[in-house]
Amino acid sequence: MLLCFAMLDSDDERNKFVRLYNQYRYFMWYIAKGVLGDEYLAEDAVHEAFLTVTHYINKINEEEVGRTKSFLAAVVKSRAIDILRKKNRAEIISIDEVGDYLSDNDDILEEYISEENYQALLKCISKLDDTYREVFELKYLHGLSDSEAGEILGISAKNVNVRMYRARKKLQEMLKKEAGYVS
Amino acid sequence: MSADKNELLKKALLEAREKEFENIPAEDELKEEHIFSMDFEKKMHDLTKKNKISGTISRLGRYAAGFAIVCVLTGAAFMIINRGDLSFKKAADSSMAEGSYEIAEGIVNEEVQADENKAASSSNENKEATYSKDDNIYYGANIGNEAENADAQAEQLGDITGEEKYAACTLTTDGMECYIYEEEDRDVIEVLFDNGDITSAQVKSATIGTVSIDMIEVVYNYGDESEDYDIVVGDNSIKYYLVKQRQLPDGGFSGIPTALITLDAGDISYRLLFVRNDEGKFVYNESW
Numbered sequence: 001m002l003l004c005f006a007m008l009d010s011d012d013e014r015n016k017f018v019r020l021y022n023q024y025r026y027f028m029w030y031i032a033k034g035v036l037g038d039e040y041l042a043e044d045a046v047h048e049a050f051l052t053v054t055h056y057i058n059k060i061n062e063e064e065v066g067r068t069k070s071f072l073a074a075v076v077k078s079r080a081i082d083i084l085r086k087k088n089r090a091e092i093i094s095i096d097e098v099g100d101y102l103s104d105n106d107d108i109l110e111e112y113i114s115e116e117n118y119q120a121l122l123k124c125i126s127k128l129d130d131t132y133r134e135v136f137e138l139k140y141l142h143g144l145s146d147s148e149a150g151e152i153l154g155i156s157a158k159n160v161n162v163r164m165y166r167a168r169k170k171l172q173e174m175l176k177k178e179a180g181y182v183s
Numbered sequence: 184m185s186a187d188k189n190e191l192l193k194k195a196l197l198e199a200r201e202k203e204f205e206n207i208p209a210e211d212e213l214k215e216e217h218i219f220s221m222d223f224e225k226k227m228h229d230l231t232k233k234n235k236i237s238g239t240i241s242r243l244g245r246y247a248a249g250f251a252i253v254c255v256l257t258g259a260a261f262m263i264i265n266r267g268d269l270s271f272k273k274a275a276d277s278s279m280a281e282g283s284y285e286i287a288e289g290i291v292n293e294e295v296q297a298d299e300n301k302a303a304s305s306s307n308e309n310k311e312a313t314y315s316k317d318d319n320i321y322y323g324a325n326i327g328n329e330a331e332n333a334d335a336q337a338e339q340l341g342d343i344t345g346e347e348k349y350a351a352c353t354l355t356t357d358g359m360e361c362y363i364y365e366e367e368d369r370d371v372i373e374v375l376f377d378n379g380d381i382t383s384a385q386v387k388s389a390t391i392g393t394v395s396i397d398m399i400e401v402v403y404n405y406g407d408e409s410e411d412y413d414i415v416v417g418d419n420s421i422k423y424y425l426v427k428q429r430q431l432p433d434g435g436f437s438g439i440p441t442a443l444i445t446l447d448a449g450d451i452s453y454r455l456l457f458v459r460n461d462e463g464k465f466v467y468n469e470s471w
Contacts (some may be wrong), residue, residue: 021227026213027204033217043223050227066201073200113188118195125199137200140193 013057020060020072021050027069028076035080045083049076052152059142071142074134078153109168112175124174132167139164 025046032045052075053060060068113121125133138149139160146157153160208216 025219026210026217027207029217029219030207030213039217040220040223043220047223047226066197066204069204070197070200073204109192110185110188113191115191118191121191121195122199125195126202133196133200136192137196140189141196 016060016062017050017054017057019062020053020068024069024072028072031073032076032080035077036084041083042080045076045080048079048082052079055151056144056148059144067141070137074137075152077130077134082154109172109175112172117175120175120178124171124178127174128167128171132163132170135160135163136167136171 028046028049029039029042032042032049033039036042036045049072053072056071056075060071062068125136128136134153135149138144138152139146144152146160150157150160153163155163
């Protein structure tokens with residue numbers, strides 16, 4: 001915990017943290033409530049999320065509202081899931097058995113993404129399971145490392161890589177179907 | 184993945200999420216749906232305190248558990264809220280700049296005297312930083328009542344809008360004072376709010392125009408119900424809302440005592456929220 005506090009070591013960071021809190025706490029609470037179905041557990045998730053945010057305060061560009069919201073949403077949702085796990089005393093998400101592991105370089109999406117295909121891409125991403133979307137967002141939108149994304153998602157860095165692979169694979173399949181690709 | 188495709192993917196990820204967020208109710212609606220609990224507010228308050236974030240973060244459950252004092256002052260008024268045995272009255276004229284206090288009432292002992300000196304000193308040291316002027320609007324504050332931070336620092340408490348009106352608040356180790364006045368008129372709303380462990384509050388005096396009232400005492404008997412106090416003088420009024428703490432089975436009390444003071448002079452209003460810390464002192468929390 002003290003490590004978290006130490007992350008905010010300048011007035012700018014502290015002020016930024018306060019601004020984020022004031023601006024997005026209700027937004028985050030709403031998302032957490034959607035996961036937990038309980039308004040007070042949702043508060044816990046928001047609190048935990050803000051503790052996490054202290055680590056990544058410099059990754060947040062407040063001017064980019066969409067990205068900021070996306071990041072905070074991913075964090076608070078993940079903390080909400082943590083709470084749900086504890087509540088249920090069992091891991092409810094166990095999609096990350098290490099098996100079909102591929103490196104980042106083995107990109108399987110390349111050929112399915114194009115300007116012409118953008119609307120299909122958008123549609124597929126909208127339908128993509130949040131578990132996959134979040135890891136995409138953390139890696140692509142926010143530029144986090146596997147270990148950083150893993151900290152936010154509550155999984156190991158290796159599992160982040162696995163999840164990324166599965167996310168790509170899933171999106172590839174959806175794009176194939178949506179855009180009528182023939183593999 | 185190539186850079187352009189990478190950007191395309193990012194764009195799609197962001198756009199998809201933004202569309203989704205459009206479905207989230209507006210903050211005002213969410214505020215109606217939910218008021219953050221005192222437990223949550225305390226945790227966040229502690230977090231920011233440990234981070235030494237001054238002028239912290241939230242409007243602490245203004246109508247929730249705990250107690251709140253809302254003073255609505257229309258027109259000009261002068262009032263003091265204090266505990267009774269540690270009350271300092273500051274003249275409504277320019278003596279504020281002098282940092283001079285007179286003891287309005289109460290027991291004068293060494294501790295009180297020490298506090299008085301500390302407050303006067305703190306006020307003087309920060310006088311220059313306290314006020315700034317921007318398009319006929321004054322704002323500013325001295326924050327000096329953080330228990331762990333005796334060194335007062337100047338901080339803007341909030342933007343005040345209004346034509347030809349001035350507002351300023353000063354926090355010292357002994358209390359908070361607010362002024363709202365028009366141009367050269369010294370019709371003043373002044374509030375002195377001490378840092379004591381408030382178990383009772385007294386309106387020592389209130390002056391609205393030329394009519395004054397004295398010594399209205401409010402005693403906090405911890406209970407479950409809130410009480411309203413409405414004092415009307417002429418066309419103006421001062422209103423208190425007290426939301427009492429609830430006594431718990433273990434003898435403790437629920438919630439965090441808070442004090443919300445609203446200064447309202449028609450087209451200009453200013454609210455300041457204080458929260459009582461673990462040491463029983465009221466600490467400036469937020470203004471808007």
